[in-house]
Amino acid sequence: MIRQNPPSYTKGCQALDGTAKQALDTARNRLLMTGALFLIAFAVIGARLIDLTMMRDGHEPRLAQAAGLGILKKERADIIDRRGVLLATSLATSSLYANSRRILDAEEAVEKLKSVLPDLDEKMTRTRLTSGHSFVWIYRHLTPRQKYAVNCLGIPGLYFQHEESRVYPHGNLAAHVLGFSGIDHHGLAGIERSLNDELRESSDPLKLTLDIRVQSILHQELSRAREEYQAIGGTGMVMDAHNGEVLALVSLPDFDPNNPVNINDEASFNRATLGVYEMGSTFKIFTAAMALESGTVDLDGGYDATEPIQIGRFTIRDHYPKRRWLTVPEILIYSSNIGAAKMASDVGTANQRAFLHKLGMLSPAAIELPEVGAPLVPSPWRKINTMTVAYGHGLAVSPIQLTTGIATMINGGLFYPATLLPRVKRETGTIERAPEKGEPGSHVLSPDTSEQIRRLMRLVVVEGTGKRAAVNGYLVGGKTGTAEKSARGGYSAKALLSSFVSAFPMTAPRYVVFVMLDEPKGTEETFGHATGGWVAAPVARRIIARTAPMLGIPPVDENTPEIQSEMMVNITPRGPSLASF
C-alpha cells in the first residue's frame, strides 16, 4: 500500500532520512484514507437527510392519519333497510359491578340500589356483595338515567364497565328477519346469526332489501286480521317479482329482539321460512302453468268435473261442486280440485316433479336466514301424489317458497331465489354480498304461459274466489288457498290454513303479496267462513291499497278497453265436447 511519493515533497524534506520519511508518509496516507472514509460516511448521511427531508416518498404516513383518526369502533355493524333506515345498531352502555371487599354496608347498598333499579334481584345482589370477590356483576346495561341515579347514591365500591348492547329501534317490527344477538355479541337468530361474521368484521352497515314502511303496513294489517279472526298465527310477505328481493316479511306471533330473554318457542318460530305447510289451492296456479307450458291443454280446454275422482281409498272432491265440464279458467275460478287433479295427471308424474323442482319447491328456500324449513316431499311420488299435489296437498312447502314460485309464474317465467340482500349494487359504503344459492334468472316458463297465468290470476280476483282482494286501479290478481291442517290420521275440517297469494299490477306485475292465517275462525262479518277468500284476501287488499302508492305504482283505469282486452280470458264453457265422440 505504499505509494510513490510525489517529487515536490521529497524536495522540501531533504534532511529527513529514509526511516523517518517513510513513517511520515505512512501516517499521511492513513490520515488520507480515514478522511476519505469519513467523507463517504458524511456523504451517505447527507444524502439520506436530503432523501428524508426533501424527497419524502409516499411510504411515510401522513400526520393526520398517523395520529389515529378513529372511526367509531363497534362490536357489530349496523343493519339498515333498503332506504337507509336503521334497523339494528350497537350502543355503548354501562354495566354496574362491585368490588365486594370495598363495600362497607351491603344491606344499605342493596336497599339504596333497589330504590333506583326497581327490578334488581335483592337476594342475589346481597349474596354477591358479601361474597368477598373483587368483581361481581350487579346490573347489566343501565340507561344513562339509571347510571346517573346510581352515581348519585354515592356508594363506595361500585364501578361501571363500558359495554355495548344491541338495540333494535323498531322493536318487534322485523323481528323474524333481523333475529337477535346474545349478550356476548354473537348472533343467535335471523340475519344476525346467518351473517354473524360479516357483521362482526365490517364497520359498514349491512343493507337489507326490507322496506320498513311496507314491513310496518304488512305487520299492522296481519296483526289486525289475526286478532279479528282469532288466528293462532299468521305470516305474510311482499316480494319484488323481478328479482326475488323480499321487501317485507312478517311472522306472527313475534317477539321483541331487544329482550331476547323473554322469547318463547312459539314466538321465535318463523312461519314464513321455517314452517312448511300444505298450501292448498294456491298450488293450482303451478298446475295450470305446468299444463299450459307442456301443451297438454290450452286456455280453451278443460276437464270434466262432474264426478269426484276415486283413486285407491281416496276420493278427490270439490268444495263447491259445479258437477259439469269446466274450462281451465273455470277450474281456477271455482278452485276445482277434480279439474286440477286431472290436469296434473295428464302432464304426468315425472314432468310434474321436474317442474316443481325447477320452481324450487323440492329443496329448502335459498333465503339468507338460518331458520329455513325443508319441504316435505312425497316419497314415493305415486299417481295419487301427483293428483293431490296438483291442488296443494301431500307436498308441504314454506310460504317463502310459494311466494318465490308465484313470482316466477308472473314475471315472465324467470326463477329468482328469494333474498334479503340487494342484488344490485346500489350504493358504496354498505356490505354487498351476492346471494349464494340458486341460479338467479333461470327459465322455468315461457313468457307466453306467464302472460296466460297473469290473466288467470286476474280472473280469479275479478270473477272468482279472490273478489275481496280487488283494489280499484291496481289490477290485483291472485289465488286463494284454504288447506285443512293435517291432524292425526287425516285432515281436520275445523283447523284451516287460509292463504291468499296476489300480485299487482297484473299487466306488468311488480310485487307479489302473500298472506296466510293459521287456524282463523269465521266471524259474523264473514258469515262464519274462514277460507282464504274470506279472511286472507281482504288483508292482501288493504296491504296493496296502502303500499302501492308508496311503492310508486301508477294506478290505471281498469275499465279502459286496452286493459280489458289485455286481461281478457274466455271462460264460457265449451260444453262437454268430449261427449260428441
Added chain:
Amino acid sequence: MIRPMTLFCLTLAALLSFGLFKVKHKVQVLEEELTQLHHAILTDQKAIHVLNAEWSYLNRPRHLQKLNLKFLGFTPFSAERITTIEELPMRHDLASSQQTTSDNKSLEQSLTSPPSHDVRQAMLTGDASEKDASPASLAINTGGTP
C-alpha cells in the same frame, strides 16, 4: 483564536438548534390540538350514533301513524285521487291569455315557471269547471306525506 469558519459553524449550529426547538414545539402543540380534535370527533360520532338510533326509534312507522292520527288526520288515499299533470284540465283564461298576448316577456315567464305553479294557481282560483280536478291536485299536495 477563533477562526471565522468555526464561528460560522457555531452560529449555524445555534440557529439550527433554535429552529429545531421552535418547530418541534410547534409540532407538539399541533399534535396535542389534533388529539383533542380527534377526541372531539369521536365524541361527536358517538353522539351521532346514539342520535341516529333515537331518530330511527322516533320514526317508527307505527309511532308516526299515531302522531298523524292525533295531529294531522291523514288517511291512505285511493287510486282515484292520483292523476298525471297532463290529465289536469288547463285553466281557461290562463290558456287564452297566453294565446292572445304577443308579449315576449310574459311568454318567457310562463315557460320558465314550473308546471306546478300553474297547477296550484289553477287550484286556488279555479272556477266551477275545475271543481272535478281539485281532489286530484289535493292528492298531489298530500301525496308527499306518507
